[in-house]
Each structure stands twice: as structure tokens, then as C-alpha cells.
Amino acid sequence: MGSFFDRVVGRKRSADSAKERLQLVLVHDRTDLTPAELDALKDDLLKAISRHVEIDPDAVQIGVERDGREQRLVADIPLRSVARRRTG
Amino acid sequence: MSAQVITVTSGKGGVGKTTTVANLAIALAADGRKVVCIDGDIGLRNLDVVMGLENRIVYDIVDVIEGRCRLRQAMIRDKHFQELYLIPAAQTRDKNAVSPSDMTRVCDELRPDHDFIIIDSPAGIERGFRNAIAAADRVLVITNPEVSAVRDADRVVGILEAEEKYAPALILNRLNPTMVKNHDMLSAEDVLDLLAIKLIGIVPEDEGVIVGSNRGTPVALEPKSRAGEAFRHIAKRLQGQDVPFMDLDKQSGLWDRIQRMAGRK
Numbered sequence: 053m054g055s056f057f058d059r060v061v062g063r064k065r066s067a068d069s070a071k072e073r074l075q076l077v078l079v080h081d082r083t084d085l086t087p088a089e090l091d092a093l094k095d096d097l098l099k100a101i102s103r104h105v106e107i108d109p110d111a112v113q114i115g116v117e118r119d120g121r122e123q124r125l126v127a128d129i130p131l132r133s134v135a136r137r138r139t140g
Numbered sequence: 141m142s143a144q145v146i147t148v149t150s151g152k153g154g155v156g157k158t159t160t161v162a163n164l165a166i167a168l169a170a171d172g173r174k175v176v177c178i179d180g181d182i183g184l185r186n187l188d189v190v191m192g193l194e195n196r197i198v199y200d201i202v203d204v205i206e207g208r209c210r211l212r213q214a215m216i217r218d219k220h221f222q223e224l225y226l227i228p229a230a231q232t233r234d235k236n237a238v239s240p241s242d243m244t245r246v247c248d249e250l251r252p253d254h255d256f257i258i259i260d261s262p263a264g265i266e267r268g269f270r271n272a273i274a275a276a277d278r279v280l281v282i283t284n285p286e287v288s289a290v291r292d293a294d295r296v297v298g299i300l301e302a303e304e305k306y307a308p309a310l311i312l313n314r315l316n317p318t319m320v321k322n323h324d325m326l327s328a329e330d331v332l333d334l335l336a337i338k339l340i341g342i343v344p345e346d347e348g349v350i351v352g353s354n355r356g357t358p359v360a361l362e363p364k365s366r367a368g369e370a371f372r373h374i375a376k377r378l379q380g381q382d383v384p385f386m387d388l389d390k391q392s393g394l395w396d397r398i399q400r401m402a403g404r405k
Contacts, residue, residue, distance in 0.1 A: 065323030067323045077287075078294050078334060121335075121336045
């Protein structure tokens with residue numbers, strides 16, 4: 053029922069789809085980085101960090117953000133606390 | 141006097157480059173400026189018909205470059221303004237007949253006697269585009285509020301910014317305020333947020349533009365046309381005047397924000 057309602061009333065307006073799709077496309081055009089390459093980069097990054105500190109891979113967020121005409125790779129990597137590691 | 145060379149380009153075809161060149165040239169000439177436009181689309185000549193000058197062509201830019209005529213002989217005087225000229229593209233040659241240094245040489249010869257040289261770039265980002273921007277002091281990037289046009293504009297802006305000398309500015313052409321209001325068209329704010337370059341004008345969709353090109357009388361000559369008014373405003377901005385952006389749909393909140401984004405408030 054919800055999905056029917058969504059489709060008729062709450063469906064995303066086409067301008068919003070256009071903007072969201074363009075945001076992703078422009079990041080890839082500007083960086084020459086495909087989604088698959090970005091995933092590989094994330095995996096390598098996590099492996100490297102895990103060699104030094106303990107992290108929760110599921111809580112990691114890595115993505116490309118736009119800042120004006122510049123792109124930056126932004127990573128939010130929560131570290132597991134030492135205390136929790138000891139008790140756990 | 142040394143003319144400012146302005147190249148109008150877009151990446152994608154069909155977004156309104158030629159119309160924009162014709163209208164800006166007319167509007168600048170109406171303000172008393174000495175203007176030459178150059179059709180840089182070798183092999184796909186079009187600026188002549190949009191300006192209504194197609195029957196007056198004897199020589200073209202390739203004739204000038206290859207020495208078959210003097211520059212002055214290839215300059216066609218406009219029907220409406222004494223100080224507005226067109227240098228047409230060759231129709232039977234391709235873009236390899238012109239090089240970036242040929243373009244620079246032609247512009248340098250024109251600079252002392254004019255205020256503005258406006259170059260109509262072909263679509264794409266290859267040889268013809270390189271020719272068109274070779275002599276540019278500034279580049280106007282035209283886009284429409286539409287995914288493919290915005291994407292191509294971004295590519296062009298990226299190329300221009302890498303060379304750090306063209307001061308690119310954006311013209312958002314064919315904005316339909318009603319569709320924007322219904323969230324079925326990217327707004328000017330959306331496009332500016334995506335492309336992140338300076339805005340120099342927003343031109344509303346206007347049937348008068350096609351009527352004008354049908355007649356070979358650019359819409360900038362029509363006092364009541366909204367698109368014509370937008371082009372006249374851009375021409376003023378090119379002359380260094382600070383003209384506020386038009387209120388296209390009488391929703392001042394949105395337009396106030398756009399003007400702030402564009403640094404005009």
C-alpha cells in the first residue's frame with residue numbers, strides 16, 4: 053500500500069532526480085573514478101588502517117564530496133575503543 | 141581601443157550558442173559598441189542566417205586565413221547597426237582549415253578598431269572549440285537546465301579552468317519558470333550548485349527567439365521580449381555594469397537567493 057501511495061503522491065519530482073543523478077555523474081566525470089574503482093580504493097584504505105588500529109568496517113563511511121569545483125575524498129572511520137575491546 | 145574577445149561555447153550542441161552570439165552582438169551594438177562576430181563553426185555555418193545576413197556573403201574566414209581576400213572584405217555589415225559586423229564561417233571546408241594561431245591572428249588584427257569580438261564556437265571539445273577559445277579573453281559557457289547540457293557544460297568548464305585564463309561565466313538558457321516551480325526542471329540554483337561557476341545571465345524560454353531567427357531579426361531587438369531583455373542585461377554586464385537578475389516568475393525569494401549566490405547582492 054505504501055509503495056502505491058509513494059508512486060502516486062510521494063514520487064520524487066523529476067528535477068530532484070536530475071540533480072541527484074548529476075551530482076554522482078559529475079563526481080565521476082571530474083575525478084575519472086568509477087564506482088568500482090572507488091570501492092577498491094575503500095577496501096585498500098580499510099586494510100591499511102586495520103593494520104594499525106581496530107575499526108568497525110560496517111561503521112566506516114568513505115565517499116567523494118563536492119566543494120565548489122573541487123572534489124575531496126572524505127572518510128569517517130570510527131575507532132573501536134580500547135576499553136570495549138578489553139571487556140568484550 | 142582594444143577589443144575584448146568573448147567566446148560563446150557549450151560542449152553540447154543545440155543549447156543556444158548561435159542565438160546567444162547574435163543577441164549579445166545586437167545588444168552590444170545597440171549600446172553603441174563596435175562589435176564583430178565570428179562564426180567559428182567551419183562547415184556548419186549558421187550565424188549568418190540567425191542574423192539575417194546570409195545573402196550578403198562573398199568571402200569567409202577561411203578566405204581571409206588563406207589570403208584570398210583582405211579581412212575587411214570578409215566583414216559583412218549588419219542590417220540594423222553600422223558598427224556591427226559578421227565574419228562568416230566557410231561552408232565547404234572543415235575545421236582543420238583553421239588553426240588556433242590563425243584565429244588569434246585574425247582577432248589581433250580586429251582588436252584595435254572594435255570594442256567586442258564575439259566568437260561562436262562549434263559544439264564539442266575538439267579542434268573547432270580549441271580554435272574558438274584560442275584568442276578569448278573570457279568564455280561564456282551556455283547550458284540548458286537539462287542533464288546532458290549541464291554535464292557537457294561541466295566538462296567544458298573543467299577544461300577552461302585547467303588553463304586558468306578564460307574567466308568562464310555561465311549563461312543558463314531556456315529556463316522555464318513554470319516547470320521549475322513544478323519541480324520538473326532544474327532551477328538556476330540547482331545548476332549553479334552543480335557547476336559552481338560565476339553566473340552572468342539567465343534567459344527564460346521564449347517563443348520569440350524562434351520567431352526572431354525565422355526572420356533573421358534577433359530577439360534582443362524586441363523591447364517586450366523577456367529573452368531579449370535577458371540578453372540585453374547580459375550585454376550590459378559584459379560592459380561592466382551591475383544589472384540585477386530578472387525576476388522571472390515573480391517569486392522574489394528564490395531570485396534573491398540566486399542573486400546572492402551570484403554575488404550580486
